[in-house]
Amino acid sequence: MAIITEEEEEETKKTLAPPVKDKESSKSKPQSENPFPFWFYFTLVVSFATVLFVSLSVFSSHNDPRSWFLSLPPALRQHYSDGRTIKVQVNPDESPIEVFVAESGSIHSENVIVIHGLGLSSYAFRGVIQSLGSKGIHALAIDLPGNGFSDKSILVRGGDRDIGMVARFKEVYGLIQEKGVFWAFDHMVETGDLPYEEIIKLQNSKRTSLKAIELGSEETTRVLGQVIDTLSLAPVHLVLHDSALGLASNWVSENSANVRSVTLIDSSVSPALPLWVLKVPVIREILLGFSFGFQKLVSFRCSKELTLSQIEAHRILLKGRNGREAVVASLKNLNHSFDIAQWGNSDVINGIPMQVIWSREGSKEWSDEGHRVAKALPKAKFVTHSGSRWPQESKSGELAEYIADFVSLLPRSIRQVVEEPIPEKVQKLLEDAKASGDHQHVHAGYTDAYGLGEERTT
Numbered sequence: 001m002a003i004i005t006e007e008e009e010e011e012t013k014k015t016l017a018p019p020v021k022d023k024e025s026s027k028s029k030p031q032s033e034n035p036f037p038f039w040f041y042f043t044l045v046v047s048f049a050t051v052l053f054v055s056l057s058v059f060s061s062h063n064d065p066r067s068w069f070l071s072l073p074p075a076l077r078q079h080y081s082d083g084r085t086i087k088v089q090v091n092p093d094e095s096p097i098e099v100f101v102a103e104s105g106s107i108h109s110e111n112v113i114v115i116h117g118l119g120l121s122s123y124a125f126r127g128v129i130q131s132l133g134s135k136g137i138h139a140l141a142i143d144l145p146g147n148g149f150s151d152k153s154i155l156v157r158g159g160d161r162d163i164g165m166v167a168r169f170k171e172v173y174g175l176i177q178e179k180g181v182f183w184a185f186d187h188m189v190e191t192g193d194l195p196y197e198e199i200i201k202l203q204n205s206k207r208t209s210l211k212a213i214e215l216g217s218e219e220t221t222r223v224l225g226q227v228i229d230t231l232s233l234a235p236v237h238l239v240l241h242d243s244a245l246g247l248a249s250n251w252v253s254e255n256s257a258n259v260r261s262v263t264l265i266d267s268s269v270s271p272a273l274p275l276w277v278l279k280v281p282v283i284r285e286i287l288l289g290f291s292f293g294f295q296k297l298v299s300f301r302c303s304k305e306l307t308l309s310q311i312e313a314h315r316i317l318l319k320g321r322n323g324r325e326a327v328v329a330s331l332k333n334l335n336h337s338f339d340i341a342q343w344g345n346s347d348v349i350n351g352i353p354m355q356v357i358w359s360r361e362g363s364k365e366w367s368d369e370g371h372r373v374a375k376a377l378p379k380a381k382f383v384t385h386s387g388s389r390w391p392q393e394s395k396s397g398e399l400a401e402y403i404a405d406f407v408s409l410l411p412r413s414i415r416q417v418v419e420e421p422i423p424e425k426v427q428k429l430l431e432d433a434k435a436s437g438d439h440q441h442v443h444a445g446y447t448d449a450y451g452l453g454e455e456r457t458t
């Protein structure tokens with residue numbers, strides 16, 4: 001039997017016990033706090049990323065108007081070539097925009113202006129205005145801002161709006177180009193802080209972004225008034241389709257003296273095309289990205305007789321150049337509580353001749369809506385057409401026939417002629433010539449000043 005002594009037990013404990021570390025050696029050594037390597041590599045990474053994103057964006061022609069126009073079908077390009085654009089000022093604090101106008105017929109006849117509803121354009125009424133032109137009427141169709149070939153967005157400068165990642169990389173890259181790669185690092189070495197406020201201030205002051213045009217009744221009033229004044233169209237016969245009634249009703253009320261008649265074609269507070277679906281992610285990409293989805297939507301709600309090429313043209317115009325964003329933004333500005341009876345029976349509107357043209361091929365609910373509108377406007381002439389809520393090219397002659405017959409029954413319009421003031425120098429020459437009795441000199445001086453030739457024009 002082995003006997004263990006105390007000395008052997010103490011030696012065993014020392015052997016099994018873990019070695020005790022020195023307190024000073026157990027402390028971790030402090031790491032270097034030099035920020036230079038971090039900011040150096042961070043600046044290189046950001047510079048490389050921004051150059052890459054900017055290079056990719058240069059080769060992208062998605063938002064290039066010229067590339068978009070060249071990709072259009074021949075029918076759309078022909079429609080654009082047959083019209084013209086007019087500069088208008090929608091809001092005083094914004095840049096002017098271009099509004100597209102298609103027209104047909106002699107300018108010396110009655111002026112009929114067709115205004116489409118949201119989601120459509122003047123392209124839908126090209127057959128109507130051509131047919132009206134052949135009947136001796138000067139017909140025009142306007143693309144409201146945000147629709148068709150009119151501008152759909154405006155360039156906004158400055159501000160702290162939320163922008164995309166690519167746009168932010170462009171801003172950083174531009175700031176690096178202007179200030180230098182090590183500008184922020186040098187500022188940090190001198191002051192100990194990064195110049196966040198200065199960076200944000202510089203970015204906001206130089207930031208430019210495209211903002212979708214939001215069209216409402218006030219904006220439509222300004223656009224319509226400027227187009228009519230620019231082309232000297234007053235007085236006019238208005239043809240309002242779909243949701244255009246709610247957009248143009250204010251202008252009619254404020255300018256009733258310049259309105260000869262109003263024709264409503266399948267007018268409603270809400271557009272025929274359910275624009276709310278274009279707000280939903282994924283669904284909007286499917287509907288506007290593929291012809292099949294948009295065709296089903298149009299056939300279900302707007303028209304079952306449009307050809308595939310016509311539906312494709314509407315889809316392209318609605319999708320291109322931020323069209324979807326502009327139409328969706330304008331949808332929220334519609335007055336869904338608009339009371340057509342109160343508007344039509346007001347003192348300023350009551351004396352304007354009206355006609356209601358309604359589809360008889362729609363659903364029972366839509367037919368009932370037509371009778372409700374006719375009841376709200378008891379003085380209006382009510383007729384039905386064989387087309388759908390969206391006009392078809394095959395029914396253009398029928399719609400034009402109703403409009404032309406209605407306009408022909410009214411007294412001929414008297415154009416408002418505004419005399420151009422004679423400059424003071426020319427007026428003095430006229431007075432001197434009149435005093436001297438030199439009539440030949442009077443005529444020659446007036447002609448030279450204005451370049452009017454033998455006949456005076458307005």
